[in-house]
Amino acid sequence: MKLADLLREIGRPIAYHPGLAPKLGGVNAAVLFGQLFYWQARTQNPLGVFKTADELEEETGLSYEEQRTARKALRARGVLVETNKRLEHKLYFRIDEDALEALLSAPSPKSAKSVSRNGESPFRETGEVQSADEGKPCPPTGETLDRGEGNRQVVIKTKTTAETTSEITAAAARTKPPVDNFAAAAAGNSKSEINPESELTDLLIALEAERGKALTIDPSKDRVHVLTWVGKGATAEQIREAHRRAVIRRDEDGDARPTYAAFLSPFVAEVLTPTAAPAMAAAAPAGEWFKTPEGVDAKGAALGQRERKAEEDWRYYRVIVARAAKDMKAVEHVLNDAQRFNSIDLYQFARRTFGDALMPVDDYAS
Incomplete structure (x- = not known):
């Protein structure tokens, strides 16, 4: 194969502005800047461009260590803004064009060159x-x-030159091997505190995005719910579990809307208080089977109903058991519960399930 053909197979060359190298901190910094600047013009994401270390190495030829040094130089000059989305395990890069403008407008100091006695300066x-x-x-x-x-x-x-090369080689030998992923490097270098409220909000938006839903957080309505979760010490895993249950409810109701924070809150409370049910069971008077999950499960088994599914909300299963039991006291308790917790979906499901025969006359008329 001819050398020219080999070069064509290798791929297109990466062009950069040599005049930017002194301003940005070196050739590698200028090359990385040029590549990120190129991709930034092709994204609408306000956070900038998401690129992995492997992708940048493939595009620019810069190794991870060279990228890290170049990023450090660009950050030090205010040109590069990095946003680490820990929950997504992604690092976004954005070129600050205002900072770039200020940097390029500032006068650059002349670099002093050492001149030896014979007029040449090949050595330090x-x-x-x-x-x-x-x-x-x-x-x-x-x-x-x-x-x-x-x-x-x-x-x-x-x-x-031999002595200088020897020093560089010795310094390189003392350098620790690189960690080949941006997320680990960002986590190790970043000392900023994580905002729990933002973390849970971002998680909820990301979970809905996975379902193809565009969730909007309204600070005037949703923030009180998120702050309540934070105050109760809710973890990301607990929010994920609550979201999973909420999505199941949406699917059962045929509701295509996103799982808003207000809709998610009852499920978060349910996940955060898994030990509340046994306590209620001990306190529930005999015959009031409909007040605890255990009572509902036992009543369902006694009536020959199907078992409650692992992911099924016991309050919805209670509606089915109450219909089978034809227990008006249980029916009224279910409806009152739905109204008390402002659970419109549960209330509508109960009305459809109970039908005219079991619904209270005054409630049906209203």
Whole structure:
């Protein structure tokens, strides 16, 4: 295969603006900036561009360590804004165009170059002070003169390319191997506190997005529910479980709406108080089977009803058992419960299930 054909198979070259390298912190920083700037123009996400380390390495040729150094340089100049979405395990990159404008408008200091005696500067140079005779300067070998003779003079020492390369190789050997994922690096470097309210809100929006639902959080209505969850110490896993139950309810009711915070709250309370049912069972008087999940399950079994499903809300199953028992006291308790907790779905389900025969006359007329 010809070299030209091989280059075509490798892929397109990555172009960058060499003039940006001094401003942005080096060639790698300029290359990474150019790639992120290119993709930012092609996304509508206000957080910017989501790219993994592997994707950026494939697109730019920069290794993870080179990317991390370039990102650090861009962040230090205010050009790069990183947003770590921990729940999604994603790191977003956004170029701050205002900061870029300010950076490029600022005058750049001229870099000083070391010049050796022959006019060339291929090596790094260091200065040391040594005595010398005013009329006979100290020779390059650094031979010392008699005490008291001569003035102070700077003697330039140079390091060869081999010595410099050896130092770089030794420093690289001491470097720890990179962790090959942005999420771990961001979690290790970020010391900012996590806002529990934002974390649970973002989780609820993400869970609805997985269902193809666009959930909007209304601060005037929904924030009180989220703050209640935070105050009760609700974890992300508990919110996930409550959401799962709420979705099941939506599906049973044929309701295509998102699971709003107000709708989710009863399920969160149910998940947070799993031990409440046994306590109620102990306190429930004999014959009031409809007041506890255990009583409902036992009554259903006695009437030959199907068993309650693992994910099924006991209050909905209670409606089915109450209809089979034709227990008017249980029917009234179910309806009152639905009204007391403002559970419209439960109330409508009970009315459909009980029908005209079991619904109280005054309730049906209303």
